[in-house]
Amino acid sequence: MKMNPMGRSGLMVSELCLGTMTWGTQTSEAGGHQQMDMALASGINFVDTAEMYPVNPVSKETIGKTEAIIGTWNAANPSRRGEFILATKHSGEGMGYVRDGAPISGETIRNTIEGSLKRLQTDYIDLYQFHWPNRGSYMFRKNWTYDPTGWSKSEVIDNMRDCLEALQAEVDRGTIRHFGLSNESAWGTAQWLRLSEDHGLPRVQTMQNEYSLLCRLYDTDMAELSVAEDVGLITFSPLGTGLLTGKYQNGAVPDGSRKSISPELGGRQSDRVEGAVAAYLDIAQRHGLDPVHMALAWCRTRPFMCSSIFGATTLPQLEHILASVDVSLSDEVLDEITAAHKAHPMPY
Secondary structure, three states, rough: OEEEOOOOOOOOOOOEEOOOOOOOEEEHHHHHHHHHHHHHHOOEEEEOOOOOOOOOOOOOOOHHHHHHHHHHHHOHHHHHHHHOOOEEEOOOOOOOOHHHOOOOOOOHHHHHHHHHHHHHHHEEEEEEEOOOOOOOOOOOOHOOOOOOHHHHHHHHHHHHHHHHHHHHEEEHOOOOEEEEEEOOOHHHHHHHHHHHHHHHOOOEEEEEEOOOEEOOOOOOOHHHHHHHOOOEEEEEEEHHHHHHHHOOOHHHHOOOHHEEEHHHHHHHOOOHHHHHHHHHHHHHHHHOOEEEEEEEHHHHOOOEEEEEEEEOOOHHHHHHHEEEHHHOOOOHHHHHHHHHHHHOOOOO
Protein backbone atom coordinates (compact mmCIF):
# COMPACT_ATOMS: atom_id res chain seq x y z
CA MET A 1 0.00 0.00 0.00
CA LYS A 2 1.52 3.30 -1.11
CA MET A 3 1.75 6.03 1.53
CA ASN A 4 1.33 9.74 0.84
CA PRO A 5 2.08 12.80 2.98
CA MET A 6 -0.94 14.25 4.77
CA GLY A 7 -0.30 17.89 3.93
CA ARG A 8 2.57 19.29 5.99
CA SER A 9 1.57 17.35 9.09
CA GLY A 10 4.46 14.92 8.91
CA LEU A 11 2.00 12.02 8.87
CA MET A 12 1.87 9.50 6.04
CA VAL A 13 -1.49 8.02 5.06
CA SER A 14 -2.42 5.11 2.81
CA GLU A 15 -3.56 5.81 -0.75
CA LEU A 16 -6.90 4.23 0.16
CA CYS A 17 -8.96 5.47 3.10
CA LEU A 18 -11.64 3.34 4.73
CA GLY A 19 -14.94 5.21 4.56
CA THR A 20 -17.56 4.41 7.17
CA MET A 21 -20.63 6.48 6.35
CA THR A 22 -22.95 3.47 5.95
CA TRP A 23 -21.99 1.85 9.25
CA GLY A 24 -25.17 1.74 11.28
CA THR A 25 -27.57 1.62 8.33
CA GLN A 26 -26.39 -0.54 5.43
CA THR A 27 -23.49 -2.03 7.40
CA SER A 28 -23.91 -3.57 10.85
CA GLU A 29 -21.64 -3.06 13.83
CA ALA A 30 -20.14 -6.52 13.33
CA GLY A 31 -19.62 -5.75 9.65
CA GLY A 32 -17.88 -2.49 10.47
CA HIS A 33 -15.55 -4.24 12.91
CA GLN A 34 -14.69 -6.85 10.28
CA GLN A 35 -13.91 -4.09 7.80
CA MET A 36 -11.56 -2.44 10.32
CA ASP A 37 -9.72 -5.72 10.77
CA MET A 38 -9.42 -6.40 7.03
CA ALA A 39 -8.45 -2.84 6.13
CA LEU A 40 -5.67 -2.64 8.72
CA ALA A 41 -4.39 -6.08 7.74
CA SER A 42 -4.17 -4.90 4.12
CA GLY A 43 -1.99 -1.90 4.93
CA ILE A 44 -4.67 0.81 5.14
CA ASN A 45 -3.88 3.20 7.99
CA PHE A 46 -6.54 5.86 7.35
CA VAL A 47 -10.17 5.77 8.53
CA ASP A 48 -12.71 8.54 7.90
CA THR A 49 -16.02 9.22 9.62
CA ALA A 50 -18.23 12.13 10.75
CA GLU A 51 -20.47 12.99 13.65
CA MET A 52 -23.54 13.05 11.36
CA TYR A 53 -23.02 9.52 10.00
CA PRO A 54 -24.51 7.10 9.07
CA VAL A 55 -26.23 8.10 5.84
CA ASN A 56 -28.64 6.22 3.57
CA PRO A 57 -30.63 7.73 5.12
CA VAL A 58 -29.51 10.46 7.51
CA SER A 59 -31.87 10.53 10.47
CA LYS A 60 -32.04 12.09 13.92
CA GLU A 61 -32.17 8.63 15.46
CA THR A 62 -28.90 7.43 13.94
CA ILE A 63 -26.71 10.55 14.24
CA GLY A 64 -23.39 9.52 15.81
CA LYS A 65 -23.95 5.79 15.38
CA THR A 66 -21.02 5.35 12.98
CA GLU A 67 -18.58 6.95 15.39
CA ALA A 68 -19.98 4.69 18.11
CA ILE A 69 -19.30 1.58 15.99
CA ILE A 70 -15.69 2.67 15.54
CA GLY A 71 -15.64 3.34 19.27
CA THR A 72 -16.63 -0.20 20.20
CA TRP A 73 -13.87 -1.49 17.90
CA ASN A 74 -11.39 0.83 19.64
CA ALA A 75 -12.59 -0.38 23.04
CA ALA A 76 -12.12 -4.01 21.98
CA ASN A 77 -8.66 -3.28 20.52
CA PRO A 78 -7.09 -0.67 22.83
CA SER A 79 -3.52 -1.44 21.80
CA ARG A 80 -4.24 -0.80 18.10
CA ARG A 81 -5.36 2.83 18.21
CA GLY A 82 -1.90 3.99 17.16
CA GLU A 83 -2.00 1.86 14.00
CA PHE A 84 -4.27 4.20 12.07
CA ILE A 85 -5.01 7.85 11.37
CA LEU A 86 -8.56 8.63 12.49
CA ALA A 87 -10.46 11.47 10.82
CA THR A 88 -13.88 12.81 11.71
CA LYS A 89 -15.93 15.92 10.90
CA HIS A 90 -17.89 18.72 12.57
CA SER A 91 -21.28 19.28 10.88
CA GLY A 92 -22.11 22.79 9.74
CA GLU A 93 -25.02 25.13 9.25
CA GLY A 94 -28.24 23.62 7.96
CA MET A 95 -27.76 20.11 9.36
CA GLY A 96 -30.90 20.33 11.47
CA TYR A 97 -30.39 16.99 13.19
CA VAL A 98 -27.14 18.23 14.76
CA ARG A 99 -27.21 21.18 17.21
CA ASP A 100 -30.46 22.33 15.55
CA GLY A 101 -28.50 23.33 12.45
CA ALA A 102 -26.17 25.76 14.24
CA PRO A 103 -23.15 26.95 12.22
CA ILE A 104 -19.61 25.96 13.12
CA SER A 105 -18.11 28.45 15.58
CA GLY A 106 -15.60 28.75 18.36
CA GLU A 107 -18.45 28.00 20.76
CA THR A 108 -19.47 24.70 19.13
CA ILE A 109 -16.05 23.14 18.61
CA ARG A 110 -15.10 21.93 22.09
CA ASN A 111 -18.41 20.25 22.90
CA THR A 112 -18.56 18.70 19.44
CA ILE A 113 -15.08 17.25 19.80
CA GLU A 114 -15.94 15.95 23.26
CA GLY A 115 -18.98 14.19 21.82
CA SER A 116 -16.93 12.58 19.05
CA LEU A 117 -14.21 11.48 21.46
CA LYS A 118 -16.79 9.85 23.73
CA ARG A 119 -18.45 7.97 20.88
CA LEU A 120 -15.11 7.01 19.29
CA GLN A 121 -13.75 5.87 22.69
CA THR A 122 -10.41 7.52 22.07
CA ASP A 123 -8.41 10.35 23.62
CA TYR A 124 -7.55 12.12 20.39
CA ILE A 125 -8.59 12.69 16.78
CA ASP A 126 -5.78 12.74 14.22
CA LEU A 127 -7.56 14.85 11.59
CA TYR A 128 -10.47 17.08 12.56
CA GLN A 129 -12.41 18.41 9.58
CA PHE A 130 -15.17 20.97 9.04
CA HIS A 131 -17.83 19.20 6.97
CA TRP A 132 -18.85 22.21 4.84
CA PRO A 133 -18.56 26.01 4.99
CA ASN A 134 -21.06 28.05 6.99
CA ARG A 135 -21.52 30.40 4.04
CA GLY A 136 -22.55 27.55 1.73
CA SER A 137 -20.81 25.57 -0.98
CA TYR A 138 -21.08 24.76 -4.67
CA MET A 139 -20.65 21.06 -3.92
CA PHE A 140 -23.42 18.42 -3.99
CA ARG A 141 -24.70 19.57 -7.41
CA LYS A 142 -25.19 23.15 -6.17
CA ASN A 143 -22.63 24.31 -8.76
CA TRP A 144 -25.47 24.62 -11.31
CA THR A 145 -27.08 27.48 -9.39
CA TYR A 146 -24.27 28.64 -7.09
CA ASP A 147 -24.52 32.29 -5.98
CA PRO A 148 -21.48 33.55 -4.04
CA THR A 149 -23.39 36.40 -2.40
CA GLY A 150 -25.57 36.85 0.62
CA TRP A 151 -22.82 36.77 3.19
CA SER A 152 -20.41 39.30 4.67
CA LYS A 153 -16.73 38.79 3.95
CA SER A 154 -15.70 40.38 7.25
CA GLU A 155 -18.07 38.13 9.21
CA VAL A 156 -16.77 35.04 7.41
CA ILE A 157 -13.16 35.98 8.14
CA ASP A 158 -13.94 36.73 11.79
CA ASN A 159 -15.67 33.35 12.12
CA MET A 160 -12.69 31.57 10.54
CA ARG A 161 -10.27 33.14 13.00
CA ASP A 162 -12.61 32.36 15.90
CA CYS A 163 -12.72 28.72 14.81
CA LEU A 164 -8.96 28.48 14.33
CA GLU A 165 -8.37 29.85 17.81
CA ALA A 166 -10.76 27.26 19.24
CA LEU A 167 -8.96 24.54 17.28
CA GLN A 168 -5.63 25.72 18.66
CA ALA A 169 -7.00 25.33 22.16
CA GLU A 170 -7.92 21.73 21.31
CA VAL A 171 -4.47 21.05 19.84
CA ASP A 172 -3.01 22.39 23.07
CA ARG A 173 -5.31 20.10 25.07
CA GLY A 174 -4.27 17.14 22.94
CA THR A 175 -7.78 16.28 21.75
CA ILE A 176 -6.97 16.86 18.06
CA ARG A 177 -3.71 16.74 16.13
CA HIS A 178 -4.44 18.30 12.74
CA PHE A 179 -7.11 20.26 10.88
CA GLY A 180 -8.75 19.70 7.51
CA LEU A 181 -11.62 21.05 5.43
CA SER A 182 -14.35 19.51 3.32
CA ASN A 183 -16.53 20.83 0.48
CA GLU A 184 -14.55 24.09 0.40
CA SER A 185 -13.59 26.42 -2.44
CA ALA A 186 -10.23 27.82 -3.51
CA TRP A 187 -11.07 31.24 -2.07
CA GLY A 188 -12.22 29.81 1.23
CA THR A 189 -9.20 27.54 1.60
CA ALA A 190 -6.86 30.42 0.81
CA GLN A 191 -8.42 32.46 3.62
CA TRP A 192 -8.00 29.64 6.14
CA LEU A 193 -4.36 29.29 5.10
CA ARG A 194 -3.69 33.02 5.30
CA LEU A 195 -5.20 33.32 8.76
CA SER A 196 -3.28 30.33 10.08
CA GLU A 197 0.00 31.74 8.76
CA ASP A 198 -0.67 35.29 9.97
CA HIS A 199 -1.64 34.23 13.49
CA GLY A 200 0.26 31.00 14.07
CA LEU A 201 -2.90 28.88 14.18
CA PRO A 202 -3.62 25.32 12.92
CA ARG A 203 -2.96 24.94 9.21
CA VAL A 204 -5.28 23.25 6.74
CA GLN A 205 -3.63 19.92 5.91
CA THR A 206 -6.22 18.28 3.66
CA MET A 207 -9.33 18.91 1.60
CA GLN A 208 -12.13 16.37 1.42
CA ASN A 209 -14.14 17.09 -1.74
CA GLU A 210 -15.93 14.86 -4.21
CA TYR A 211 -13.76 13.75 -7.12
CA SER A 212 -14.02 10.95 -9.66
CA LEU A 213 -14.06 10.26 -13.38
CA LEU A 214 -17.61 11.64 -13.28
CA CYS A 215 -17.04 14.67 -11.04
CA ARG A 216 -13.96 16.74 -11.85
CA LEU A 217 -14.76 20.17 -10.40
CA TYR A 218 -11.44 19.95 -8.52
CA ASP A 219 -9.31 19.97 -11.66
CA THR A 220 -8.67 23.73 -11.98
CA ASP A 221 -8.37 26.26 -9.14
CA MET A 222 -8.49 23.69 -6.33
CA ALA A 223 -5.89 21.51 -8.05
CA GLU A 224 -3.53 24.47 -8.30
CA LEU A 225 -4.06 25.39 -4.66
CA SER A 226 -3.56 21.79 -3.50
CA VAL A 227 -0.22 21.43 -5.25
CA ALA A 228 1.13 24.88 -4.42
CA GLU A 229 0.09 24.81 -0.75
CA ASP A 230 0.50 21.09 0.06
CA VAL A 231 -3.19 20.65 0.85
CA GLY A 232 -3.81 17.16 -0.48
CA LEU A 233 -7.20 15.99 -1.69
CA ILE A 234 -8.94 13.21 0.19
CA THR A 235 -11.54 12.39 -2.42
CA PHE A 236 -14.94 11.03 -1.52
CA SER A 237 -17.14 9.10 -3.95
CA PRO A 238 -14.23 8.08 -6.23
CA LEU A 239 -16.56 5.42 -7.68
CA GLY A 240 -19.39 7.89 -8.25
CA THR A 241 -21.56 6.30 -5.51
CA GLY A 242 -21.24 3.00 -7.36
CA LEU A 243 -22.09 4.31 -10.84
CA LEU A 244 -18.56 3.57 -12.09
CA THR A 245 -18.85 -0.08 -11.09
CA GLY A 246 -21.44 -0.52 -13.85
CA LYS A 247 -23.94 -2.14 -11.50
CA TYR A 248 -26.63 0.47 -12.25
CA GLN A 249 -26.38 0.36 -16.05
CA ASN A 250 -29.52 -0.28 -18.11
CA GLY A 251 -31.77 0.56 -15.19
CA ALA A 252 -30.45 -2.12 -12.84
CA VAL A 253 -30.95 -1.51 -9.10
CA PRO A 254 -29.37 -4.32 -7.04
CA ASP A 255 -31.08 -5.18 -3.76
CA GLY A 256 -29.42 -3.46 -0.81
CA SER A 257 -27.49 -1.04 -3.02
CA ARG A 258 -27.36 2.68 -2.34
CA LYS A 259 -29.65 3.34 -5.29
CA SER A 260 -32.27 1.03 -3.81
CA ILE A 261 -32.38 3.39 -0.83
CA SER A 262 -31.64 6.70 -2.56
CA PRO A 263 -32.85 6.48 -6.19
CA GLU A 264 -31.36 9.85 -7.22
CA LEU A 265 -27.96 9.03 -5.68
CA GLY A 266 -27.70 12.49 -4.19
CA GLY A 267 -28.44 14.19 -7.52
CA ARG A 268 -25.96 12.08 -9.48
CA GLN A 269 -28.60 10.19 -11.45
CA SER A 270 -29.20 12.14 -14.64
CA ASP A 271 -30.18 11.59 -18.25
CA ARG A 272 -26.52 11.91 -19.23
CA VAL A 273 -24.70 9.88 -16.62
CA GLU A 274 -25.37 6.44 -18.12
CA GLY A 275 -23.64 7.44 -21.36
CA ALA A 276 -20.64 8.77 -19.47
CA VAL A 277 -20.39 5.60 -17.39
CA ALA A 278 -20.69 3.50 -20.54
CA ALA A 279 -17.70 5.32 -22.05
CA TYR A 280 -15.51 4.48 -19.06
CA LEU A 281 -16.78 0.90 -18.86
CA ASP A 282 -15.88 0.50 -22.52
CA ILE A 283 -12.31 1.68 -21.89
CA ALA A 284 -11.94 -0.76 -19.02
CA GLN A 285 -13.34 -3.68 -21.01
CA ARG A 286 -11.17 -3.09 -24.05
CA HIS A 287 -8.02 -2.94 -21.95
CA GLY A 288 -8.87 -5.88 -19.70
CA LEU A 289 -9.31 -3.72 -16.60
CA ASP A 290 -11.82 -4.02 -13.81
CA PRO A 291 -13.80 -0.73 -13.85
CA VAL A 292 -13.51 -0.31 -10.07
CA HIS A 293 -9.75 -0.79 -10.23
CA MET A 294 -9.44 1.57 -13.19
CA ALA A 295 -11.38 4.34 -11.45
CA LEU A 296 -9.29 4.10 -8.29
CA ALA A 297 -6.00 3.71 -10.14
CA TRP A 298 -6.81 6.82 -12.16
CA CYS A 299 -7.33 8.81 -8.94
CA ARG A 300 -3.80 7.87 -7.89
CA THR A 301 -2.39 9.50 -11.04
CA ARG A 302 -3.66 12.95 -10.06
CA PRO A 303 -0.87 15.21 -8.74
CA PHE A 304 -2.94 16.60 -5.85
CA MET A 305 -4.23 13.28 -4.50
CA CYS A 306 -3.63 12.38 -0.86
CA SER A 307 -6.03 9.46 -0.46
CA SER A 308 -9.27 8.06 -1.90
CA ILE A 309 -12.11 7.32 0.50
CA PHE A 310 -14.10 4.28 -0.50
CA GLY A 311 -17.16 2.69 1.04
CA ALA A 312 -17.95 -1.01 1.14
CA THR A 313 -21.08 -2.55 2.55
CA THR A 314 -19.71 -6.10 2.52
CA LEU A 315 -16.34 -7.78 3.02
CA PRO A 316 -16.22 -9.12 -0.57
CA GLN A 317 -16.65 -5.54 -1.82
CA LEU A 318 -13.84 -4.40 0.44
CA GLU A 319 -11.58 -7.22 -0.73
CA HIS A 320 -12.30 -6.33 -4.36
CA ILE A 321 -11.46 -2.65 -3.80
CA LEU A 322 -8.20 -3.51 -2.03
CA ALA A 323 -6.96 -5.27 -5.16
CA SER A 324 -6.95 -1.91 -6.99
CA VAL A 325 -3.59 -0.97 -5.46
CA ASP A 326 -1.85 -3.46 -7.76
CA VAL A 327 -3.27 -1.86 -10.91
CA SER A 328 -1.49 0.78 -12.99
CA LEU A 329 -2.79 2.49 -16.11
CA SER A 330 -0.98 2.79 -19.43
CA ASP A 331 -0.57 6.07 -21.27
CA GLU A 332 -3.04 4.76 -23.83
CA VAL A 333 -5.70 4.21 -21.17
CA LEU A 334 -5.05 7.64 -19.68
CA ASP A 335 -5.39 9.26 -23.11
CA GLU A 336 -8.69 7.49 -23.69
CA ILE A 337 -9.96 8.60 -20.27
CA THR A 338 -9.10 12.19 -21.20
CA ALA A 339 -11.04 11.83 -24.46
CA ALA A 340 -14.03 10.37 -22.62
CA HIS A 341 -13.95 13.26 -20.16
CA LYS A 342 -14.02 15.80 -23.00
CA ALA A 343 -17.00 13.99 -24.52
CA HIS A 344 -18.85 13.74 -21.17
CA PRO A 345 -17.47 16.63 -19.09
CA MET A 346 -20.16 17.13 -16.43
CA PRO A 347 -22.64 14.25 -16.48
CA TYR A 348 -24.30 15.33 -13.20
